[in-house]
Amino acid sequence: MKHLVSPAIIRPCSSRFAASFSCHPVLTSRSLSTTLSRKEQKAAQPQTPATESIELGAPVTYISESHDPWFNLSYEDWLLRNTPHNQPVLFLYRNFPCVVIGRNQNPWKETTPHKLRESGIPLVRRRSGGGTVFHDMGNTNFSIILPRLLFTRSHGAELVSRAIRERLGIKDCTVNERNDVIIRKGENEYKMTYKIIQHRAYHHGTMLISSSLSELGKSLKSSSPNMETKSILSHRSPVTTLNHHLPPSSSPSSSSSSSSNKHIHHDDFVQAVTSEFAKTYSNTVEKKMETKEVNENWIKDPKVWKGVEELKSWEWQYGQTPEFTNSLEGELSFGSLSASLSARHALLTSLTLHLTPTLHEATEITTTKQSFLDSLALSLVGHRYESLDGAQGALGHEWEDEKWREMGNEVINWLRKVM
Known part of the structure; x- marks a missing residue:
């Protein structure tokens, strides 16, 4: 059965994204730094036994205007289950401050829930696995959805690291053996809070751009040292932000000459990753990429809102916790x-x-x-x-x-x- 996305729930990219993407729903070839041949494009895509045999459809990027973590995570899952199976999809969004734990994690081992409540920071459990991350308006979340047979653990990280190196000018950005996006400085590794989460063909990442690292540290501190659990534990690593590693004399191409605009912002990262995604999956003649905004006020599909209710329920948020x-x-x-x-x-x-x-x-x-x-x-x-x-x-x-x-x-x- 062919799956279709209802046109009633999305609209072509407009407003502030128009300046960045020339958003006619198609991302034009002018937005791309290079145009790849079919052979080069295939080489940039995930390399699996199915790479040559799968014919991909036109890619689509969805950019959420909502900052509600429950809505964005529910809509992310909706995209995974309802977009055409051969269509490359990129979803980008930001959330207001919250802590997001993996499906199989223990909230009391990863953080201290009652302290989060006292600080007004919601605890959210996503549907996919992986570790605990802190979200605020200083980081951007992204999901790359592909056919299952094209799934590799490294592809999403490599695509994002290329965007950061080539489009934002941070040349030390690379991917480590855990498929995390990191920035190398001498002998040290500074890890972005980025995780690849497998659910069908699903890559999810959280890129720190200008987040509060002090709030991150406080929010991800557990007060249960004696707890023993069967849950998946987060891999604790040093973190940094993109803006800590900007080259002294460079700034994103979209910035003005004002020194206050030299830092990377959400729109800069969105443009960089979207352009890299288009270069990898869009043929400017046959498979033009659409870029669409998502507004929660436009969403009518009851599956999305049922998903929001489930994510907010105690049975999901806490009752999903493995034995401890x-x-x-x-x-x-x-x-x-x-x-x-x-x-x-x-x-x-x-x-x-x-x-x-x-x-x-x-x-x-x-x-x-x-x-x-x-x-x-x-x-x-x-x-x-x-x-x-x-x-x-x-x-x-x-x-x-x-x-x-x-x-x-x-x-x-x-x-x-x-x-």
């Missing part, structure tokens, strides 16, 4: 408390609370407190990790006294803080 265990310790008003727990799908499957009593406390009192804690721990099994939604305290009529309710509240509040 954790050990916690703290000082409470009635003594030192340690907790050992296990969870699956972010629901507690076991919990043990152990009390180290205060000095000179009578054994009988310590035993009673421990019995209360045992009952409380049992009552919390099955509740959501960290939020403990609906937790009411220990089970049994013997714990209905006010002092036990206060002790139970203290323990629950402590657990919510340290989980």
Whole structure:
């Protein structure tokens, strides 16, 4: 069955992109620095056993005007599933500040969710794998969608690194053995937060252009050192931004003579990657590339909005988490408390609370407190990790006294803080 993109959800590139792309929906040959022969173009495409046998359709670039991470990730997935299978697709977008984790990651091992909430930074779980990244308006996200038989782990990184070298003038930009886009300076490697994620033929990357590295560092800090998890852990590497590596005497071709415009901006990166994508996949006579803007107000397909709802749900955001265990310790008003727990799908499957009593406390009192804690721990099994939604305290009529309710509240509040 042939898949078609409904013309009602997209419009030809306009507004501020018109100056950069001459956006008539076709990116003209004037926008490209060179025109490749068919042989050269094939050589620039992924090299797999199917390279010569697959006839690609005309490429399309989609540029999102939305900064909503849930919308952009849902629309990205929609493009993957609904554009023609032989059509090269490039999708570019920016998100407001947020932390995005991979499908099989543990949010508490990668970051500290309650601190993100206190800072007003959403935690978003994408549908594809890979590591955790920080998004803000200083970085640009890109996806390259190709036929599955043309998928290679290096192609997306190589295409982007060529765009950075040849169109933005950062000659030290290259690709490492992990297929990350990096910038080499002497013996050091500065890694962009770029990941290749395989889902059909799907490459996804996050390019830091002028992001706040201090906010990135704070947002990607976990407060769960004792947690053991079956989830995929992020590969921690030093990061930098493109603007830290601009040649002293050069600036993007789209910049004016003003010194304030010498830095790379989102539009510069978009133009560079789009032009490189067009050079690789567009034949200016037979397969002209269209560049289209995407506005969430134009999107009517219910699949996109159902995807947004799913990405925002607790069941996806946290319930997708693989099994994990954790050990916690703290000082409470009635003594030192340690907790050992296990969870699956972010629901507690076991919990043990152990009390180290205060000095000179009578054994009988310590035993009673421990019995209360045992009952409380049992009552919390099955509740959501960290939020403990609906937790009411220990089970049994013997714990209905006010002092036990206060002790139970203290323990629950402590657990919510340290989980």
